[in-house]
Amino acid sequence: MGAHLDIRGVSKRFRQSTVLDDLSLSVGQGEFLSLLGPSGCGKTTLLRILAGLLAPDAGRVTLAGQDLGRLPAHRRNVGVVFQNYALFPHLTVAGNVGFGLRARGVARAQIEARVSELLEMVRLAPLAGRAITQLSGGQQQRVAMARALAVNPALILLDEPLSALDRKLRETMQVELRALLRQLGMTAIFVTHDQEEALALSDRIAVMNAGRIEQLATPEDIYSRPATPFVLDFVGQSTLLHGVVVEAAEGFLTLHTAAGPVRAVGHFARGARVLAAVRPERIAPGPASDAAWTGITLPLQAQTFLGSRRLLHGRLPAGDRALVEVPPETEISGDALPIRWRVSDTLVYPVPEVA
Amino acid sequence: MRRPLLPLLGLALAWIMLAASVIFLLAPLVVTVGVSLSPSPVFQLPQGELSWRWYARVGRLEGLLPAVLLSLQVAAFATAASLVLGTLAAIAVVRGQFPGREAIATFLVSPLMLPGLVIGLAMLQYFRALGLREALPSLLLAHVIIVLPYVMRTLVAGLALFDFALIDAARTLGLSYPRAVLRVMVPVLAPSFITGGLFGFLASFDNYPISIFLTDVYHRTLPIQLLQYLGESPDPTIAAVSTLIIALTLLVLFIGDRMVGLSRMAGV
Numbered sequence: 001m002g003a004h005l006d007i008r009g010v011s012k013r014f015r016q017s018t019v020l021d022d023l024s025l026s027v028g029q030g031e032f033l034s035l036l037g038p039s040g041c042g043k044t045t046l047l048r049i050l051a052g053l054l055a056p057d058a059g060r061v062t063l064a065g066q067d068l069g070r071l072p073a074h075r076r077n078v079g080v081v082f083q084n085y086a087l088f089p090h091l092t093v094a095g096n097v098g099f100g101l102r103a104r105g106v107a108r109a110q111i112e113a114r115v116s117e118l119l120e121m122v123r124l125a126p127l128a129g130r131a132i133t134q135l136s137g138g139q140q141q142r143v144a145m146a147r148a149l150a151v152n153p154a155l156i157l158l159d160e161p162l163s164a165l166d167r168k169l170r171e172t173m174q175v176e177l178r179a180l181l182r183q184l185g186m187t188a189i190f191v192t193h194d195q196e197e198a199l200a201l202s203d204r205i206a207v208m209n210a211g212r213i214e215q216l217a218t219p220e221d222i223y224s225r226p227a228t229p230f231v232l233d234f235v236g237q238s239t240l241l242h243g244v245v246v247e248a249a250e251g252f253l254t255l256h257t258a259a260g261p262v263r264a265v266g267h268f269a270r271g272a273r274v275l276a277a278v279r280p281e282r283i284a285p286g287p288a289s290d291a292a293w294t295g296i297t298l299p300l301q302a303q304t305f306l307g308s309r310r311l312l313h314g315r316l317p318a319g320d321r322a323l324v325e326v327p328p329e330t331e332i333s334g335d336a337l338p339i340r341w342r343v344s345d346t347l348v349y350p351v352p353e354v355a
Numbered sequence: 356m357r358r359p360l361l362p363l364l365g366l367a368l369a370w371i372m373l374a375a376s377v378i379f380l381l382a383p384l385v386v387t388v389g390v391s392l393s394p395s396p397v398f399q400l401p402q403g404e405l406s407w408r409w410y411a412r413v414g415r416l417e418g419l420l421p422a423v424l425l426s427l428q429v430a431a432f433a434t435a436a437s438l439v440l441g442t443l444a445a446i447a448v449v450r451g452q453f454p455g456r457e458a459i460a461t462f463l464v465s466p467l468m469l470p471g472l473v474i475g476l477a478m479l480q481y482f483r484a485l486g487l488r489e490a491l492p493s494l495l496l497a498h499v500i501i502v503l504p505y506v507m508r509t510l511v512a513g514l515a516l517f518d519f520a521l522i523d524a525a526r527t528l529g530l531s532y533p534r535a536v537l538r539v540m541v542p543v544l545a546p547s548f549i550t551g552g553l554f555g556f557l558a559s560f561d562n563y564p565i566s567i568f569l570t571d572v573y574h575r576t577l578p579i580q581l582l583q584y585l586g587e588s589p590d591p592t593i594a595a596v597s598t599l600i601i602a603l604t605l606l607v608l609f610i611g612d613r614m615v616g617l618s619r620m621a622g623v
Contacts, residue, residue: 052526052527072526074526074535079527084520086518088539090539090543090545100528100529103528103529103534147524147528
């Protein structure tokens with residue numbers, strides 16, 4: 001099965017800086033893919049190129065078998081939900097939702113039917129005649145969704161559509177948005193810098209950095225098997241220990257770190273400088289009991305109570321850090337705590353020679 | 356508790372000043388309307404009965420109708436031209452990334468701050484130097500300079516608050532760029548267009564100091580024609596004409612209030 005959306009070798013430069021660097025990406029029909037990255041990583045530029053609001057310097061984009069080429073924005077069947085919604089303030093809710101249909105010259109009766117169908121879908125039917133300025137943030141977000149979906153686009157692009165909402169509402173809207181798009185079988189590209197949002201919503205995540213995709217994988221893989229230190233650092237928290245490989249045999253490594261010896265799975269030469277990382281919830285208090293486990297004795301610096309869990313912070317040399325997640329009722333006493341994790345949970349990355 | 360005396364005095368003084376200002380601004384208008392309704396052939400407020408005789412004479416004033424038509428034409432042309440040029444210039448100033456944008460914006464609004472006499476004299480010399488001696492094109496060009504600052508000022512303010520993502524949104528919904536501008540930017544900025552256009556139109560309509568340098572015997576704008584009547588035969592017909600202009604202005608302001616709101620018109 002061919003990809004619904006296919007991006008091949010897309011590049012974009014603004015003056016001296018390369019914003020997109022020979023980027024390729026395929027998205028399947030009905031897939032929800034997130035572009036996750038810090039500001040300036042090129043995710044919004046890619047979105048604007050897909051929408052036809054910006055022309056790439058190189059590369060090609062195909063949607064449902066059609067080469068989008070230089071097709072202008074208004075001839076592409078691509079819906080966009082903008083970051084600040086960009087709702088038309090001079091039109092009512094219904095006027096906004098029906099805008100795309102009117103632009104396409106659809107008959108009035110059909111527009112009315114489609115608008116009420118969509119307002120029903122986003123539960124705004126009673127507000128059809130309201131002015132945009134009379135709506136709350138969450139309602140505006142739903143109008144923006146309905147407006148983009150009204151023309152039944154082949155692809156919907158969402159540019160941080162939830163970032164303007166407060167945390168509680170955002171979580172509700174995430175669930176709603178995901179359910180709506182799944183119900184419609186809509187292919188969606190979701191731009192965000194919020195890793196939790198990306199993990200919660202996506203079928204797959206493309207973590208972007210400096211105009212390239214660092215890793216393209218399912219949320220589970222992105223979190224538990226980050227491909228690069230950038231992904232590791234951008235998505236979730238972790239214990240970080242710099243070290244040197246002192247022993248390497250049959251796919252098992254022993255590293256020398258400031259916190260003590262640590263074992264891992266991987267293939268590195270002896271003497272290689274590496275970065276070892278462990279996700280906080282993989283770590284448990286207690287000494288490493290057998291060969292499947294590895295551990296260190298962690299000098300404790302502080303602890304933070306987060307309601308559903310407790311985070312312990314270790315005191316380590318600059319550049320290293322330790323984070324351990326324990327159940328909230330755990331009583332911690334003393335200055336040091338033996339901790340352990342499975343050898344297979346140690347993530348190991350090469351460290352560039354000159355840092 | 357007794358309120359301190361000084362703030363009360365201050366408040367009273369402020370109210371007196373306000374009342375005095377309102378009276379000072381309104382009195383000439385009231386006098387003009389009064390004189391126009393007086394039966395007396397000299398400028399005098401009506402004593403007892405009122406008369407429409409001066410209004411009946413308005414229609415018989417020689418050269419009045421051509422002057423009104425010329426002023427309306429010039430003002431309409433200058434406003435239309437300024438709305439197009441001003442919109443384009445304002446977009447460039449607000450959206451552009453070139454150096455000197457602020458300077459250009461200030462320069463385009465600067466005729467508001469220059470004495471009309473200076474502009475009129477400068478225009479006259481400039482047009483002569485270019486070999487332009489026709490009164491009508493000179494007037495039309497000069498009045499674009501009169502109207503443009505009003506349009507620029509309100510549009511730059513309006514565009515600065517305009518979210519250009521709206522145009523992107525309209526494009527992704529199926530409108531080409533020009534149609535998106537027409538269907539989204541124009542209605543959203545309608546208050547700015549109406550405000551700038553109305554004030555500009557009125558400024559052109561009653562301009563004297565610039566027009567005086569550029570008119571000839573065959574092309575007299577209304578203010579110039581009125582002043583000539585005043586010199587030739589000063590009777591209350593002039594007051595009647597002025598009253599009609601006041602009525603027209605009130606009508607325009609009323610329409611503006613309905614469409615935009617007076618506070619918004621005055622605010623920008």
